[in-house]
Amino acid sequence: MPLNAAVPLSWYLILSAILFALGVAGFIFRRNIITVFMSIELMLNAVNLTFVTFSYQFKQVDGHIYSFFVMVVAAAEAAVGLAIILTVFKNRSTLMIDEVNSMKY
Amino acid sequence: MNFFIVSLIKVAVVAFVLLTTLAYLQWIERKVIAHVQLRVGPYRVGPHGLLQPLADVVKLITKEGLMPSHVNRLFYLLAPFVAVALALTSIAVIPFGPEIKIGPVDTWMQLTDLRIGILFVLAVSSIGVYGVALGGWASNNKYSLLGGLRSSAQMISYELPMALAVVAPLLLANTLSFREMVNYQSGYWLGFIPRWNLFPEIFGFIVFMIASFAETNRVPFDLPEAENELVAGFHTEYSSMSFAAFFMAEYANMVTVTCVATLLFLGGWQPPFPAPYSDFVPILVFAAAGLVALYHGLNPARRMDRFTLPATALLFLGIAAIFGLSLFVPVAKEILMALFWFCGKVLFLLFVFIWVRATLPRFRYDQLMRFAWTGLFPLAMLNLLGTGLVVALTTK
Amino acid sequence: MTALIFIIFAAIAVFCGINLVVQTHPIASALSLIGVMGSLAVLYLQLGGEFIAAAQVIVYAGAIMVLFVFVIMLLNAGAEASTFQVSRFVKYLGAILLAAFLGLISLIIQSTLPRTEGVTFGAFQGTAVDIGRKLFTTYLWPFEVTSVLILIAIVGAIVLARKEI
Numbered sequence: 001m002p003l004n005a006a007v008p009l010s011w012y013l014i015l016s017a018i019l020f021a022l023g024v025a026g027f028i029f030r031r032n033i034i035t036v037f038m039s040i041e042l043m044l045n046a047v048n049l050t051f052v053t054f055s056y057q058f059k060q061v062d063g064h065i066y067s068f069f070v071m072v073v074a075a076a077e078a079a080v081g082l083a084i085i086l087t088v089f090k091n092r093s094t095l096m097i098d099e100v101n102s103m104k105y
Numbered sequence: 106m107n108f109f110i111v112s113l114i115k116v117a118v119v120a121f122v123l124l125t126t127l128a129y130l131q132w133i134e135r136k137v138i139a140h141v142q143l144r145v146g147p148y149r150v151g152p153h154g155l156l157q158p159l160a161d162v163v164k165l166i167t168k169e170g171l172m173p174s175h176v177n178r179l180f181y182l183l184a185p186f187v188a189v190a191l192a193l194t195s196i197a198v199i200p201f202g203p204e205i206k207i208g209p210v211d212t213w214m215q216l217t218d219l220r221i222g223i224l225f226v227l228a229v230s231s232i233g234v235y236g237v238a239l240g241g242w243a244s245n246n247k248y249s250l251l252g253g254l255r256s257s258a259q260m261i262s263y264e265l266p267m268a269l270a271v272v273a274p275l276l277l278a279n280t281l282s283f284r285e286m287v288n289y290q291s292g293y294w295l296g297f298i299p300r301w302n303l304f305p306e307i308f309g310f311i312v313f314m315i316a317s318f319a320e321t322n323r324v325p326f327d328l329p330e331a332e333n334e335l336v337a338g339f340h341t342e343y344s345s346m347s348f349a350a351f352f353m354a355e356y357a358n359m360v361t362v363t364c365v366a367t368l369l370f371l372g373g374w375q376p377p378f379p380a381p382y383s384d385f386v387p388i389l390v391f392a393a394a395g396l397v398a399l400y401h402g403l404n405p406a407r408r409m410d411r412f413t414l415p416a417t418a419l420l421f422l423g424i425a426a427i428f429g430l431s432l433f434v435p436v437a438k439e440i441l442m443a444l445f446w447f448c449g450k451v452l453f454l455l456f457v458f459i460w461v462r463a464t465l466p467r468f469r470y471d472q473l474m475r476f477a478w479t480g481l482f483p484l485a486m487l488n489l490l491g492t493g494l495v496v497a498l499t500t501k
Numbered sequence: 502m503t504a505l506i507f508i509i510f511a512a513i514a515v516f517c518g519i520n521l522v523v524q525t526h527p528i529a530s531a532l533s534l535i536g537v538m539g540s541l542a543v544l545y546l547q548l549g550g551e552f553i554a555a556a557q558v559i560v561y562a563g564a565i566m567v568l569f570v571f572v573i574m575l576l577n578a579g580a581e582a583s584t585f586q587v588s589r590f591v592k593y594l595g596a597i598l599l600a601a602f603l604g605l606i607s608l609i610i611q612s613t614l615p616r617t618e619g620v621t622f623g624a625f626q627g628t629a630v631d632i633g634r635k636l637f638t639t640y641l642w643p644f645e646v647t648s649v650l651i652l653i654a655i656v657g658a659i660v661l662a663r664k665e666i
Contacts, residue, residue: 006503006504006618006619006620007503007504007507007547007619007620008617008620009618009619009620010610010611010617011507011511012507012544012548013614014607014610014611015514015515015544017606017610018515018518018603018607019514019515019518019537021599021602021603021606022515022518022519022521025522025599026521026522030522030581031581032527032578032581034527034531034569034572034573034578035521035527035530035581037569038521038527038569041534041561042518042521042534045537045541045561048541048557049541049544049545052544052545052550052553053548055548055550056549056550056624057617061627061631061635062635062639064552064553064627064632065632065635065636065640067550068553068632068636069647071556071557071560071561072560072650072651073647075560075561075651076650076651076653076654077654078565078568078569079568079654079655079657080654080657080658080661082568082569082572082658083657083658083661083662085572086576086661089576095576095578177528180532219551220551220628220629221551221555221629224552224555224556224559225555227555227559228558228559228563231558231559231562231563231564232562232563234563234567235567238567238570238571238574239570242528250574253574254571254575257567257571258571261567281629
């Protein structure tokens with residue numbers, strides 16, 4: 001296809017779906033707690049892309065504002081989540097989520 | 106096609122001038138600090154040490170580039186690259202002058218104008234933290250790690266007062282692009298006081314300057330790269346061109362931050378008093394400098410000065426003649442006047458940076474962080490609230 | 502030009518996303534995530550979200566990821582040693598199945614979406630003026646609630662990160 005053509009909107013949604021799926025894969029399969037957290041951030045970024053894409057379709061800035069709120073909430077969540085990770089590390093001396101299992105049967 | 110060629114020419118000119126300025130900024134710094142400390146500074150390499158930057162470049166290129174063992178190779182090599190690339194990128198949105206027409210070409214003296222130019226500069230300086238943090242971590246050395254972490258914590262802590270200090274002129278001018286910010290500051294109150302943002306926003310300017318000292322890791326906030334505390338901090342393990350890259354990144358950051366301060370607070374390329382009279386200022390300044398050099402060249406203190414001082418006098422008088430002749434060519438006059446005032450203000454702020462380095466001792470790390478969060482940040486907030494209140498009450 | 506930029510930066514985003522999931526060392530994952538955020542910022546620019554692109558770089562890539570990188574450096578997180586051993590066959594099969602799944606998703610999205618217009622750079626501009634206007638009129642209540650949320654997060658993070666725990 002000629003390189004000057006307009007990009008169909010569905011391609012952005014497909015990219016967002018791929019990134020979200022990769023985020024879910026990272027969340028399920030990785031065992032370092034910081035990497036799990038970063039997969040969550042990847043999922044949030046994919047959702048931001050969807051918001052901005054639909055905002056383009058309707059030609060309104062509401063999608064940008066939702067995306068902005070997602071960023072703000074992600075910032076707050078990252079701050080508290082990393083503080084929790086630091087506390088867990090101080091108590092358990094490990095970053096692997098499999099080893100934080102003292103309440104398991 | 107015309108646009109691409111013009112842009113390429115502008116990029117070439119700006120890149121060449123910027124890189125030469127970075128090299129000679131180091132010469133200026135060493136000379137100024139030396140004269141403050143009552144010594145001479147670089148003197149032997151070329152007349153009055155003018156070829157010292159060239160000698161430094163040759164030394165840095167030919168030095169052995171060691172890579173220590175057990176470092177993380179990719180990040181060790183990536184860090185100086187990131188630092189330099191980002192430091193040089195933010196010059197792309199800095200306007201040096203107004204719109205000019207040379208023949209058929211009608212362009213601004215700026216590489217590109219973004220509608221969000223100020224946000225672009227803030228964004229690039231936000232990512233510039235990674236160059237330092239990665240450089241410190243990848244060196245596999247506890248002093249470098251500490252220096253890198255401290256430096257990046259300092260940079261992100263002082264980004265906040267800097268951004269708040271930047272927002273106050275944005276409220277006044279109602280725009281995010283640099284061109285319109287400078288256009289907002291044109292004109293004069295009472296016919297002779299320039300409408301610079303410095304006068305309503307004096308606290309914002311002070312907060313911005315203090316925060317920019319910390320952002321660029323300059324004294325008094327240079328504990329992360331202090332030589333006596335941290336063995337040169339995050340660039341301990343770097344030698345030759347990588348070290349030169351970090352060095353260049355620091356000076357480029359200094360130039361960027363002073364350019365942004367000039368554009369936001371000091372009116373960019375606008376002269377301080379109205380146009381017909383301010384055109385004679387460059388001629389007078391350079392002619393006076395040339396005459397002073399000529400006078401000292403007649404009875405020189407050192408033997409070499411019998412040749413260098415008259416040569417300098419000739420150079421300055423030549424520049425004064427160029428400014429004088431340009432008064433008759435409108436295109437050249439616009440370009441030269443804008444460049445003179447812009448570069449004059451930027452050089453003055455750079456001189457303040459160097460002057461402060463020669464004068465002040467450095468902060469301890471906890472004093473530095475406490476000052477950012479309990480001193481500068483509330484002051485910047487109060488400034489912003491005051492500005493917002495005034496704007497809200499006075500707009501219709 | 503639009504399609505070329507989209508293809509390049511989408512490829513970078515997907516490559517960095519895969520890198521994030523596959524790398525063992527957390528710092529490499531963090532840098533891949535910064536790569537994803539940077540390429541997404543370019544895509545936002547293409548979709549006309551210039552303010553959101555700048556906010557993404559300033560807030561997400563320039564502050565949140567710095568926080569991640571700090572924590573990784575402070576905790577000296579090393580490369581993850583995998584304790585469950587999967588055979589190579591399973592890994593390749595998993596990659597192929599993932600690619601097939603993503604292809605299926607792409608096909609479904611492409612076929613069920615009505616024929617929308619294409620994206621051209623410049624057709625829509627989400628300027629800071631529009632965003633500010635909407636943010637302080639229609640979305641004022643969420644804005645104020647979000648500021649309280651940030652205050653809660655600051656207090657929580659400081660309390661959790663104190664020494665005496």
